Amino acid sequence: MLLNIVDLHVSINGKEILKGLNLGVNYGEVHAIMGPNGTGKSTLAAAITGREGYEITSGDIIYKGQNIADLSPDVRANLGIFLSFQYPVEIPGVSITNFMRTAINAKREYQGEQPIPAGEFLKKMEEKKKLVDIQSKLTNRSVNEGFSGGEKKKNEIFQMAMLEPQLAILDETDSGLDIDALKVVANGVNALRSEENAFVVITHYQRLLDYIVPDFVHVMYDGKIVKSGSKGLALELEERGYDWIKEQL
Amino acid sequence: MNEEKEKDNIIDEVTSSEYKYGFVTDIETETAAIGLTEDTIHFISKKKNEPEWLLEYRLKAFRYWLTIEEPDWALLKHPPIDYQDIIYYAAPKPKKELESLDEVDPELLDTFNKLGISLDEQKMMTGVAVDAVIDSVSVKTTFQDTLAKHGIIFCSFSDAVQEHPDLVRKYMGTVVPHTDNYFAALNTAVFSDGSFCYIPKGVRCPIELSTYFRINAANTGQFERTLLVADEGAYVSYLEGCTAPQRDENQLHAAIVEIITHDNAEVKYSTVQNWYPGDKNGKGGIYNFVTKRGLCKGANSKISWTQVETGSAITWKYPSCILQGDNSIGEFYSVAVTNNFQQADTGSKMIHIGKNTKSTIISKGISAGKSNNAYRGLVRVSKKADNARNFSQCDSLLLGDKCGAHTFPYIKNNNSTSVVEHEATTSKISEDQLFYCQQRGIDTEKAIGLIVNGYAKEVLNKLPMEFAVEAQKLLAITLEGSVG
Numbered sequence: 001m002l003l004n005i006v007d008l009h010v011s012i013n014g015k016e017i018l019k020g021l022n023l024g025v026n027y028g029e030v031h032a033i034m035g036p037n038g039t040g041k042s043t044l045a046a047a048i049t050g051r052e053g054y055e056i057t058s059g060d061i062i063y064k065g066q067n068i069a070d071l072s073p074d075v076r077a078n079l080g081i082f083l084s085f086q087y088p089v090e091i092p093g094v095s096i097t098n099f100m101r102t103a104i105n106a107k108r109e110y111q112g113e114q115p116i117p118a119g120e121f122l123k124k125m126e127e128k129k130k131l132v133d134i135q136s137k138l139t140n141r142s143v144n145e146g147f148s149g150g151e152k153k154k155n156e157i158f159q160m161a162m163l164e165p166q167l168a169i170l171d172e173t174d175s176g177l178d179i180d181a182l183k184v185v186a187n188g189v190n191a192l193r194s195e196e197n198a199f200v201v202i203t204h205y206q207r208l209l210d211y212i213v214p215d216f217v218h219v220m221y222d223g224k225i226v227k228s229g230s231k232g233l234a235l236e237l238e239e240r241g242y243d244w245i246k247e248q249l
Numbered sequence: 250m251n252e253e254k255e256k257d258n259i260i261d262e263v264t265s266s267e268y269k270y271g272f273v274t275d276i277e278t279e280t281a282a283i284g285l286t287e288d289t290i291h292f293i294s295k296k297k298n299e300p301e302w303l304l305e306y307r308l309k310a311f312r313y314w315l316t317i318e319e320p321d322w323a324l325l326k327h328p329p330i331d332y333q334d335i336i337y338y339a340a341p342k343p344k345k346e347l348e349s350l351d352e353v354d355p356e357l358l359d360t361f362n363k364l365g366i367s368l369d370e371q372k373m374m375t376g377v378a379v380d381a382v383i384d385s386v387s388v389k390t391t392f393q394d395t396l397a398k399h400g401i402i403f404c405s406f407s408d409a410v411q412e413h414p415d416l417v418r419k420y421m422g423t424v425v426p427h428t429d430n431y432f433a434a435l436n437t438a439v440f441s442d443g444s445f446c447y448i449p450k451g452v453r454c455p456i457e458l459s460t461y462f463r464i465n466a467a468n469t470g471q472f473e474r475t476l477l478v479a480d481e482g483a484y485v486s487y488l489e490g491c492t493a494p495q496r497d498e499n500q501l502h503a504a505i506v507e508i509i510t511h512d513n514a515e516v517k518y519s520t521v522q523n524w525y526p527g528d529k530n531g532k533g534g535i536y537n538f539v540t541k542r543g544l545c546k547g548a549n550s551k552i553s554w555t556q557v558e559t560g561s562a563i564t565w566k567y568p569s570c571i572l573q574g575d576n577s578i579g580e581f582y583s584v585a586v587t588n589n590f591q592q593a594d595t596g597s598k599m600i601h602i603g604k605n606t607k608s609t610i611i612s613k614g615i616s617a618g619k620s621n622n623a624y625r626g627l628v629r630v631s632k633k634a635d636n637a638r639n640f641s642q643c644d645s646l647l648l649g650d651k652c653g654a655h656t657f658p659y660i661k662n663n664n665s666t667s668v669v670e671h672e673a674t675t676s677k678i679s680e681d682q683l684f685y686c687q688q689r690g691i692d693t694e695k696a697i698g699l700i701v702n703g704y705a706k707e708v709l710n711k712l713p714m715e716f717a718v719e720a721q722k723l724l725a726i727t728l729e730g731s732v733g
Contacts, residue, residue: 049688052680073687083688089681093703102699103689110690142703159689 001062002027002198003048003167008059010040010047017043019223020059025167028195032209032234033202035220036242041202042086044220045171048200049083050076063167077103078110082165084156086172091143096155097125099143100162107163128161132188150181157188168192169200174208186211206238219245281338287311290438293338297407300414310427310437319431323594324623324655325563327536330501337439337472396454401485402447403458406474409445416447420478424507424544424571432503432538440474440505448483448514457713459488473504479514481547486517488716500525502561504539512547512574517555519712521720524560526727531590531619534562541568542598545577545606553580554597555711557720559727562591567625569598572606572634579608582708584720586727587620587652596626596657601637601667610641613705616652617728623655630667637667645675646704648697648728676704698725 003025010018017040025031035041046054048061050073061068068076091099105115116124125139132154144152153173160168170189174182189199189212201212209217209231217233218225221242226249227233237245281292290311294304319330396403402413409417427437448454479485489506502524508516518541527534537560543552554568564587570579581597599608608628616622624643645654660669678700686696702709702721709717 051684072692073684074690074692077688077690085685085688089679089685091682091685091700091703093706094699099686099689099699102691102695106690106692106695163689 001025002064003200004060004062005048006060006062008044008047008061009057010043011055011057012043012053016057017223018047021220021224023200023218023225025198025200027166027198028193029216030193030199030201030212030214032212032214032217032231033200033220033225034204034217034234034237037204039220040223041220042171043223045083045169045200045202048076048167048169049073049081074106075110077163077165078107080166082160082163082168084153084160084168084170084173086175088144088147088152088156090145090147092145094143096139096141096143096158100125100139100159103159103163124162128158131161131191132158133184134158149176150178153177153181153185154188157185161188161192164192164197166197167200168197169202171202172204173201174203174205182208183211206234209234221245221249279339280336283336284333285311285335285337285439289337293439293441296338297410299410302418303410306422306427307438310434311439313428314431314434314438317431317434323565323625324621324657325565325592325594327563327592330536332435335501338441396456399452399455400449401452401454402445404445406440406443406445406476409476413445413447416478417445417476420476420507420509421474422507424509424542425505425540430540433505433540436472436474436503436505436540440472443473443475443504443506444477445475446477446485446487448479448485450480451482452480453483454485457486457488459490471500471502471504473502475504475506477506477508477516477518479508479510479516479550481511481513483511483514484516486713487519488713489518489520490522490716490719500535502535502537502539504541506539506541506568508543508552510543510545510547510550510552510574510577513549514547515551515553516543517553517713518543518568519716520554520556520558521712521716521723522556522558522560522564523723525562526560526591527562527589529589531562534591535560537561537564537566539566541566542571543569543579544571545574545579545603547577548574548603549576550574551578551580553582553711555580555582555708556584557705557709557712557716557723558583558585558593558595559723561593564591564593564595566595567598567627569600569627570608571600571602572608572637573602574606575603576605577603578606581608581610581612582711583611584613584615584705584708584724585622585624586615586724587617587622588727589618589620591618591620593621594623594625596624596643598627598629599639601628601630601634601639601664603634605636606634607638608640610639610643611707612641612643613708614643614645614654615648615701615704615724615728616645616654617648619651621653621655623657625657625659627659627661628669628671629659629661630664630669632663634664635666637664637669639667639669641669641671643671643673644704645673646701647675647677694725694729697728701725701728 001024005021005023008018008021033041056069101121108115134154173185214231217229217231219227227245281289290307294307425433427434446458477487510516524535524537545552552570558564568581572579579599585593585595587593597610610626612624614622614624626641628639630637643656647654656673658671662669682700683696701724709720712720
């Protein structure tokens with residue numbers, strides 16, 4: 001199992017948000033996490049990636065057989081965990097090219113490898129840019145500076161393509177996207193799907209799941225996963241709304 | 250001499266670890282008696298075999314200095330300096346006349362090698378002329394012959410006094426008179442050595458000139474004096490970079506740099522300053538009180554100051570430009586970093602006198618730890634300075650919540666056809682930015698280095714290539730342990 005979350009309890013400032021969450025993700029799978037606002041979807045993403053301020057009070061996060069709760073965010077990233085942010089932040093003065101090279105070399109250093117040679121790096125950049133339909137000049141701009149919502153999300157998928165993670169968490173990747181941008185993003189993700197990696201797609205709406213078709217759909221409510229099923233579950237939710245889930249509990 | 254260990258630049262070695270230069274060279278030093286009296290001035294002048302006019306100039310400055318008081322308007326705090334508790338001259342005793350490098354005191358050469366200064370053929374191939382200064386005495390200058398072919402004079406100030414006294418006398422003190430300020434008066438009285446450079450008419454200096462400094466003996470004030478003159482149509486790019494050993498006593502560094510450009514001439518002056526900043530508790534460290542000023546005397550002339558300041562316990566300097574010639578241009582690009590208990594009060598003065606003059610000030614302050622960083626700038630447009638243009642941008646970046654950033658911009662505009670623009674921003678490295686970097690596998694230290702270098706990019710881009718790379722490393726090193 002790539003990711004095994006067992007009875008996870010997470011608090012922010014003493015307030016418990018995740019109240020015993022369980023989730024198992026195998027290589028090659030795409031899991032969708034749905035649920036109304038405030039149920040802890042982003043908290044789950046934050047806990048897996050190691051964001052400060054999210055305290056694990058009990059339970060385990062086992063990634064590739066290792067408990068990662070005590071590992072710093074950069075180490076978790078170097079182990080192959082990637083988060084596509086819901087609100088990607090701007091970093092003025094730091095070009096995307098420089099940022100990507102620093103990230104790739106950080107991972108290589110962690111793995112005891114030599115830094116990526118310039119030629120190989122540039123070739124990879126060109127290849128992945130095409131994947132997400134990014135213009136060449138864009139990568140000389142500062143990370144996310146002046147980017148539209150759609151451009152920011154595409155940039156996230158671009159970075160994912162460059163870093164080749166084993167576990168990719170997409171946090172509300174579809175929010176703020178028009179249908180065309182959505183298709184581009186989805187195509188990018190689908191092109192990266194393989195038997196060597198897995199995806200956790202966090203979303204409110206069914207629409208994204210038309211394009212990134214999940215193997216499993218989980219519904220979160222009040223800090224836990226309360227219902228799991230196949231992709232059909234997402235369609236049912238769309239029709240009946242989240243109140244239907246609440247009624248069932 | 251371990252050839253493998255020789256690196257082209259001191260800074261590179263410094264940035265690879267903690268402040269390593271905690272060593273002192275044990276060379277026979279002939280020093281002046283501690284304290285400052287007219288006898289001290291006579292001692293210095295005699296040691297350097299100076300002409301009468303220079304001794305008189307020193308004495309004039311010293312007598313003036315006695316009548317004035319140390320200024321206290323800066324946003325700086327330090328214990329009072331006892332000027333009588335300083336040795337004003339310390340020179341390694343030369344064994345004999347130095348004809349070639351082979352005859353240089355081997356201990357001295359060893360010091361240079363430890364600092365990574367190489368005065369041999371390898372240096373020649375990189376094309377950088379080095380005038381190495383150690384404790385007030387200049388050792389043999391390399392490349393004099395190569396530069397001489399172009400008629401370029403680049404030597405120690407002391408040598409210039411001996412070999413080109415007319416030039417020195419013509420220009421010295423014309424940009425920074427001895428009456429300019431307290432530390433200028435002191436420097437004029439007791440200056441030890443520095444660099445002198447003269448570029449003749451129409452000559453573009455083919456290599457970047459540079460100088461290394463090192464303060465050695467305890468309680469020795471470092472009073473460097475540098476004079477750069479670019480004659481009509483001349484160009485030179487000059488690099489100043491320095492380091493100093495770890496000491497417990499505070500060391501005073503009161504230098505003067507004067508630059509003069511004639512018609513159509515240009516001087517680019519770049520500094521990467523990394524003097525010992527004091528330890529984590531604010532003990533020790535260099536006091537860097539410097540007067541740097543350029544006079545754009547000629548029409549269409551240009552002077553650019555680019556500085557990366559990461560060292561010193563206290564930095565007090567305002568590299569400035571007097572834009573006298575019509576259409577002259579003055580530029581000031583600065584990144585000043587303070588960490589732990591460092592203090593900085595720095596900025597620039599742009600004085601517009603001629604017609605159609607332009608000036609640019611880009612100042613990036615970075616404060617961390619419990620430090621204080623102040624920008625102080627003056628843009629003065631005189632009555633007759635028609636069509637003057639100034640753009641100033643001073644940004645402050647705060648790392649943590651115990652440091653301070655302050656801005657004191659002064660604008661004195663007396664000409665209605667001029668345009669003066671001023672922008673200022675204050676920012677922090679957000680946790681979101683840090684986490685974003687971390688989530689991409691970049692650890693906190695690297696992330697701060699990345700973000701800070703991005704912030705300072707505009708200024709770093711102005712540095713000559715060799716310096717730019719070291720400056721980036723230096724920024725990252727200076728901010729180590731400042732997360733918060």
